Amino acid sequence: MELSELTVRSFANLLGSDAPAPGGGSASALAGSLGAALIAMVNALTLGRKKYADYQALSQECFEHASLLKDRFLSAMEHDTEVFNEFSTAMALPKETPEEKAARSAAMQDALKLCIESPLHMMELCFETVKLADSSLGKTNANALSDLGVGALMLSAAVHGAWLNVLINLGALKDEAAAAAYRTKGEELLNDTVTLSHIVYEKVVNAL
Numbered sequence: 001m002e003l004s005e006l007t008v009r010s011f012a013n014l015l016g017s018d019a020p021a022p023g024g025g026s027a028s029a030l031a032g033s034l035g036a037a038l039i040a041m042v043n044a045l046t047l048g049r050k051k052y053a054d055y056q057a058l059s060q061e062c063f064e065h066a067s068l069l070k071d072r073f074l075s076a077m078e079h080d081t082e083v084f085n086e087f088s089t090a091m092a093l094p095k096e097t098p099e100e101k102a103a104r105s106a107a108m109q110d111a112l113k114l115c116i117e118s119p120l121h122m123m124e125l126c127f128e129t130v131k132l133a134d135s136s137l138g139k140t141n142a143n144a145l146s147d148l149g150v151g152a153l154m155l156s157a158a159v160h161g162a163w164l165n166v167l168i169n170l171g172a173l174k175d176e177a178a179a180a181a182y183r184t185k186g187e188e189l190l191n192d193t194v195t196l197s198h199i200v201y202e203k204v205v206n207a208l
Contacts, residue, residue, distance in 0.1 A: 003081060004074040017163045020088070025080035028161030029122050033073035035154030036129045040066035042148045045141040053181035055139040062132050064141075073158075076122050080165075083118045115169045116182050119162035124160035125191040130193055133200045138207075149204030156197040163190045 003011060003022055011030075015022055043063035046052045052059065067138035094100045133152050140148065166186045173179045 002078055003076060004205070019102040021081045021084045022077070022155045023080075023084070024161055025084070025119055025122070025165040026077045028119070028158045028165065029073050029077035029080055031154045031161065032076065032122060032126055032129065032158035033070050035133075035151040035158060036073055038069040038147050038151035038154065039069060039129065039133050039136060042136060042140045042144045045144050046139075049141060050135075052139065052141065058135065058139055062136050062198035066129065066132050069125055069132075072125055073122070073129075076118065076125065080118050080122075083111065083114040087115055109174055112169050112173050113175075113178065116166050116173065119165035120182065120186055120189070123166075123186060123193065124157050126155045126162065127189055127193040127196070130155045130197045130200065134196055137200060137203055145204055145207060149201050152197040152204070156194055156201075159190055159193040159197075 003014075003026060006014065011022075015027060043059040043066065046059040047063065048055060087108065090104065090111045093104040093107055095104050130152060133148055133155070136148060163186055166182065170179050170182060172174050173182075
């Protein structure tokens with residue numbers, strides 16, 4: 001069964017067990033999905049309200065986009081566990097002969113890149129989603145304003161968690177050029193997402 005099909009309790013119990021996956025990467029993706037869901041909810045609660053008639057088109061667009069991103073985060077949650085399992089499979093390859101050692105090392109390096117690219121993708125989703133939260137500020141149902149702030153916080157947590165998963169794998173990557181490119185991209189996404197999520201959060205706090 002896919003992780004996203006588990007009950008909340010079952011997922012939490014699995015996460016808290018001695019199983020190496022799901023781990024922090026999948027938890028980060030789930031946080032991102034919850035953040036996107038909250039942004040979708042705030043816009044859904046705005047649709048059809050006369051008070052926000054001027055923003056109906058924007059709310060519809062944000063609702064649809066956030067709903068799509070919610071599902072993309074859930075797919076990323078599954079993918080994170082899949083790539084970890086690929087790395088575990090590579091680690092378990094035989095290493096008795098020089099040829100086996102070389103093949104195992106190459107497989108591990110390939111899997112490592114996937115383990116880096118997966119959380120990097122999550123970081124991209126986080127930035128894309130927090131921009132929707134920013135677009136929704138002041139244009140959505142005021143009764144759900146706090147939910148918009150919580151969504152921004154969830155995305156901040158998600159991008160931080162994804163970045164940690166990038167970093168823990170970068171150190172083992174032998175391709176220095178690729179590692180540098182991954183690091184640059186990740187740092188930019190982290191800074192952009194955290195900065196905007198903080199702005200959204202502070203605006204929400206000041207408006208409450």
